[in-house]
Amino acid sequence: MIKRLTVIGVGLIGGSLALALRRAGEVGHVTGVGRSLANLELAEQRGIIDAYTTNAAEAVTQADMVVIAVSVGASGEIFNTVRSALPASAVITDVGSAKGSVVAAARTALGDRFPRFVAGHPIAGTEHSGAGAAFVDLYVDHKVVLTPEPDTDQDALAQVGAMWTAVGADVISMPVDAHDRALAATSHLPHLLAFNLVDMLAQHEDGESIFDFAAGGFRDFTRIASSSPQMWTEIALANRDAVLASGRDYAERFEALLLALERGDSEALLAIFESARHTRNRNIVQVRKDGE
């Protein structure tokens, strides 16, 4: 049970967490922090938060738990802003999709409070954003990865883990590097690939009538290209080395695939396609939870 929770950034991720903690009876008072008053008012109307302010430092002075749910590019500034206002007992965590740069920023900004910071990443989301997109079931049966450092307080780690478990998530811990490499391959790279395809089609010689030929497969393939451009620019830059490594690997393999196609090598194509289908069918659960 978290008596006083402060959520900095009341969007899809932070808002859904607050909603789910309320339903679970695991939170007392929730303070929301953001830059957009319209979004904060919407969050209050939807019962996501009890009070709000645009002043992050003021909002954390009474907090037991502080969840930073802003974009990865903005979290460094938040650490600086809240550092001197944080109670010694407060636990602080984040939700960023890239962990190396966030942990480094937190270590620098939080100083001797760094052990109370637990870097986290819920593997959940949709292409929508803002408090209006928040929903109570977002985390049920989704993974939340925590990437504690050697000097992270075990008590803080346990509290953050318990918070996510309370909203139905499956909590795991792993090293920062392993997280960033895995997310580059399964999330950051696919976003770049989808953005790149739709941008290419936007400039197609046949004009936007090309989209008349887009069926369900295309719609699903490019759904992530409707995600926030600002957020994804920040994530790509925050996890640059891992995303570049993954992107280069992809590009080399794609070139090999095109060469196989060029020489009419049906066996090589079939081998790639069969490996992919077999692997996906064995590993990806065929259930939708996020509506479109």
Next chain:
Amino acid sequence: MIKRLTVIGVGLIGGSLALALRRAGEVGHVTGVGRSLANLELAEQRGIIDAYTTNAAEAVTQADMVVIAVSVGASGEIFNTVRSALPASAVITDVGSAKGSVVAAARTALGDRFPRFVAGHPIAGTEHSGAGAAFVDLYVDHKVVLTPEPDTDQDALAQVGAMWTAVGADVISMPVDAHDRALAATSHLPHLLAFNLVDMLAQHEDGESIFDFAAGGFRDFTRIASSSPQMWTEIALANRDAVLASGRDYAERFEALLLALERGDSEALLAIFESARHTRNRNIVQVRKDGE
């Protein structure tokens, strides 16, 4: 109204067409043709067809309309097989995702019967296949592209158009080249991109545990990588020139994107992502019809 319909290849595409024509009261007797007796029996049990045979030539002797719904790599052989058995009045059409190679094969094989052939492509489907995957609403509000040649009979074109209109599709006509270019960009290339990603992850240094980090975005992005490897090998080869052109364009743009990431050029990344999001949101209807 089609008195006697022969569907060669009673899978998702051919089976759904027969189901929908029945519901519309637009077909009398349906003969199914295929190589798998198990699939044909299933199609008969499901009420998709009235009778079946594995002999394509025999199946067309009484037909008013012949729909070839096999993979693009197999259609050439079918044209050869049915040529001499086709009644002079019969109309013949296909459903292949690449039209240039199919039209060329039909012209060679059908000879003086070629004017009764209308090349077609319903822009609809799921990653599933076989008679068990067929469903009556597959074509409702989906585009069907017909690519008639200068010597195609206007009467045959009208009959094929009427058949697709009867099952709820939106029928358009366009030149073969334009169709193949558009489909390379919106369908064939995305399939290659998705297969390539999942194959890459199948060989990831972290092993298949990498898929533990796959959330809804990844699932949708890679759904098409669960499509038939054999079918997509045939489609890629059948539309090789257009797919290669589209793939090369994609690879060049992706390299530019990676270079922007490498130099930390947030403006360049943001421009690509914003173009993509804006274009997708303007052009892609956010409705799912095909279940997963």
